Amino acid sequence: MTRRSRDVNPSDSPPTMNGGGTINDIARLAGVSKKTVSRVINRSPLVQQETREKIEALIREVGYVPDPMARGLAFRKSFLIGMVYDNPNAQYIVNMQEGALDSLRGSGFELVVHPCDSKSDDYIDGVRHFVLQQRLHGVILVPRVSEDSALVEMLQQVGCRYARIAAVSLDEPARMIATNDRQGAVEVANYLESLGHRHIGLITGPQRYLSTRERGAGFLQALAKRGLELPATHVVEGGYTFESGVACAEKLLALEPRPTAIFTLNDEMAAGVYKAAFRMGLSIPEQLSVVGFDDSPLAARLWPSLSSVRLPIRDMGSFAAAMLIAADGEARSVPLIAPHLVVRESCQSPV
Amino acid sequence: MTRRSRDVNPSDSPPTMNGGGTINDIARLAGVSKKTVSRVINRSPLVQQETREKIEALIREVGYVPDPMARGLAFRKSFLIGMVYDNPNAQYIVNMQEGALDSLRGSGFELVVHPCDSKSDDYIDGVRHFVLQQRLHGVILVPRVSEDSALVEMLQQVGCRYARIAAVSLDEPARMIATNDRQGAVEVANYLESLGHRHIGLITGPQRYLSTRERGAGFLQALAKRGLELPATHVVEGGYTFESGVACAEKLLALEPRPTAIFTLNDEMAAGVYKAAFRMGLSIPEQLSVVGFDDSPLAARLWPSLSSVRLPIRDMGSFAAAMLIAADGEARSVPLIAPHLVVRESCQSPV
């Protein structure tokens, strides 16, 4: 009986839908074992330069692409990166996804998305199931789920890699992308103070969010450093929604003396401030200066266009993905993420 | 020598990261072959009711989840649904993703995203590579790539299932979700005409898009049916951007007699109309009524809030995904997708 294992005689296998054949085809054409081809695919140094080049040329020629499922099955790990988020800002999410894909393109990895509701108490179970069932290679944790230490603990427990994006460093550098939201808020404080505003209102988000606290504290401290102490009446807590922006603005604009400038910790609420101001017949920026945070698409479309703090969201997504697919050895240094104020038409000196 | 194949003696395999064991564990516990467990997993009718129930109970108890990579390798098809799009509207994309996930949740399928640039001439190659390498189970084609017949041809050629979402039916029902954009535009025409507007402007998008032509034609025909023929000067082509909205509105508002109402084929351009109107000192809706299309988040945040046509985007995504994961036999009937006008504060009768 002739020895006809699938390894020795792959030539009778039909062309796969995948198009470029299998590792056996490459091995046969190159006259080597499939293990050697495997070494080339996985960039093992234990291959003779000459052999490697021959195989690489063949792979290109045939258009061979290793099957991620077969590799994943053998590795016990898929070639999928998950993105876990609970963030109502669609533009933020889409930018982050595109950033991640910037790094994944050509790597053989793909991005699988997992929006969730961090307010439901079983969302961590949902993420666990997601991560385990798909044997994800790693997950990108987007604010604000990235701030949830229970989630991170679960990931460590099941041994899943992650990259956290948050306003300050919460983890070891190799797992962290810190966005330094504080610095953006400081810029706004300096800008408004230098324009001459002395009566300033601040609309925050819910204090349970780290980014909210960072932005708020940065703003207030920077003002204080310039000799401006905001009274408690001038700091109100919103909910990051348009409606809460309207309501908070109405409170602030009823104060005496009336604030000449309002900083809102996102753009949604800034749009609410616009509405409240127009309703009261206050014109922007002549009678009220407004600054937002996020530089969402909304900012440029409001009238007058809104000055706002921009974060390089796409880059953040890209760094996070690169971090996850980097070989264990390669310590990647993440460049500092610097937010900056985009000045448009919504501010001027008080009259 | 004892026969110790991995099939007969799975008990010494360590617990997988996956947590719930493997098909062998279930088979052993149930005292059946793994093929029988496989039949239960795949809902084959060829299993005795009693056996099935026993196995199902065991699966639940142990928390067993079949490994999608192993299944995929054997099936030569992954458990991934791709979403292919080239659409600048972030909210649209996020809604569509969430809709798709509504259908995929609990099914073992996951969603992998693939934004692309349909203006680049190798984007179809990119999609082909994506589909083949990952052996996708199917792809959801979002407008406007869904209108590209070259893309669809490629998918048919490589044998990849797809679901197309478009303004009119372009394919067999089992692969199509038609959104009937025309009907939404008709509603706007009837609304504006019934308010008494006689001088109406229309800002379209690029005519190469099917949805643009559908919306435009629906609007013009409905007006004509009510005895209103729009002169060519009152129909201008924008680019679906804010800036093009401003520019087109400036053209329209310079006409004599000045239009008392403008319909823009998306909300972005409507925001541009707002800006142009405010610049010219025209108040909305007193001197100019405006209607948009998409009902994007922007619409409710403008001041005054914008009336706009809403499409049930999330449902569309959900139907598309359900269509793709349905068994071949199950012909799913897709409910009619009906857009409707959301009336807000941006229109009134002309004075």
Add this chain to the structure above:
DNA sequence: CTGAAAGCGCTTACAG
């Protein structure tokens, strides 16, 4: 530096 064997966790095809 290279390879033959066994295995990853499933399924298809064939038998019964």
Add this chain to the structure above:
DNA sequence: CTGAAAGCGCTTACAG
């Protein structure tokens, strides 16, 4: 209705 064998396309562990 049920199962033993062979296979999906890769890799690890071991040997040389």
